[in-house]
Amino acid sequence: YFTGLGSIPHHAFSDCYLLTSVTIPNSVESIGDGAFGYCSGLTSLTIPNSVESIAESAFYGCSKLEKLTLAEGSQLKNVGRSAFMRCSNIKEVHIGRIADWCRISFQEGSGVPFYSSRNANLYLKGNLLTEIELTEDITEIGNYCFSYCKNIRKFIIRCPITATGVFEGDTGTLVLDTPTLGEYTLSGSAFEELVLEENATFDIPVSDKFVTTISKITVSSANPRYDSRENCNAIIETESSTLIRGSLTTVIPSSVVSIRYSAFSGIGIESMVIPDSVTSIGGAIFENCTS
Numbered sequence: 001y002f003t004g005l006g007s008i009p010h011h012a013f014s015d016c017y018l019l020t021s022v023t024i025p026n027s028v029e030s031i032g033d034g035a036f037g038y039c040s041g042l043t044s045l046t047i048p049n050s051v052e053s054i055a056e057s058a059f060y061g062c063s064k065l066e067k068l069t070l071a072e073g074s075q076l077k078n079v080g081r082s083a084f085m086r087c088s089n090i091k092e093v094h095i096g097r098i099a100d101w102c103r104i105s106f107q108e109g110s111g112v113p114f115y116s117s118r119n120a121n122l123y124l125k126g127n128l129l130t131e132i133e134l135t136e137d138i139t140e141i142g143n144y145c146f147s148y149c150k151n152i153r154k155f156i157i158r159c160p161i162t163a164t165g166v167f168e169g170d171t172g173t174l175v176l177d178t179p180t181l182g183e184y185t186l187s188g189s190a191f192e193e194l195v196l197e198e199n200a201t202f203d204i205p206v207s208d209k210f211v212t213t214i215s216k217i218t219v220s221s222a223n224p225r226y227d228s229r230e231n232c233n234a235i236i237e238t239e240s241s242t243l244i245r246g247s248l249t250t251v252i253p254s255s256v257v258s259i260r261y262s263a264f265s266g267i268g269i270e271s272m273v274i275p276d277s278v279t280s281i282g283g284a285i286f287e288n289c290t291s
Contacts, residue, residue: 022042029053044065046071048071049070056083056107056111060087064089065084067091085116097124104145114147152172160178160179161180161181167188177199202244212265215249217247240258241255250272259274265289269289
């Protein structure tokens with residue numbers, strides 16, 4: 001335990017492998033590069049609500065770390081690359097509010113606690129989360145903040161998101177009910193199911209920046225712009241009958257008249273029947289379809 005510090009300097013406790021516990025006081029606002037790197041004796045860690053930034057490799061190689069807690073009212077905003085790299089034993093990450101976690105911007109996916117420990121679970125006020133809903137009142141969502149949360153099986157998005165790689169490495173179901181989605185927000189994700197609700201729009205470019213693993217697509221009948229007619233497992237622009245994004249299991253309906261640029265780009269489809277009704281096909285629709 002130590003007091004009176006505004007920051008923990010770079011490599012301050014690096015390689016202190018006999019260090020088994022540490023209490024970071026509320027005066028600390030930043031944790032420096034490699035500050036606790038290779039402190040392989042640490043088993044639990046609480047980040048106080050005063051901390052606003054955690055630098056690159058701050059907890060790199062803390063191989064026995066099992067529990068990470070963000071104190072209630074956390075002000076953490078920035079986490080550097082590889083901050084929790086090789087912390088492969090993390091089992092629990094505890095937060096007090098979803099908004100507190102959303103606020104954190106990770107420099108890259110390797111800085112997220114779930115990256116090295118793919119079986120880590122996220123807990124909200126002590127309750128295990130398997131589904132997360134991001135409601136309209138959430139105003140900040142940081143880069144990569146939910147990446148590699150393998151045990152979250154469903155994300156429901158109702159707020160605008162423009163951050164990068166928010167769901168990198170995530171699987172399961174993605175429900176979109178927001179008119180604003182950034183070009184790179186879904187980059188690197190591996191969702192199997194996509195649902196577009198009433199307020200969802202789909203104006204983002206696709207190609208390799210979007211999900212290529214989806215096998216089921218559903219569009220709400222309340223959506224005024226899109227549909228997935230005849231359970232086709234695709235997104236179709238209703239007014240123009242243009243297929244704008246397909247999936248691994250798409251069957252193109254005979255009412256479709258055009259297929260948008262990159263509609264099947266990157267998807268591992270092996271065969272596709274294009275009906276006679278289609279009179280216009282955009283470029284690169286099968287780009288990177290290696291199967």
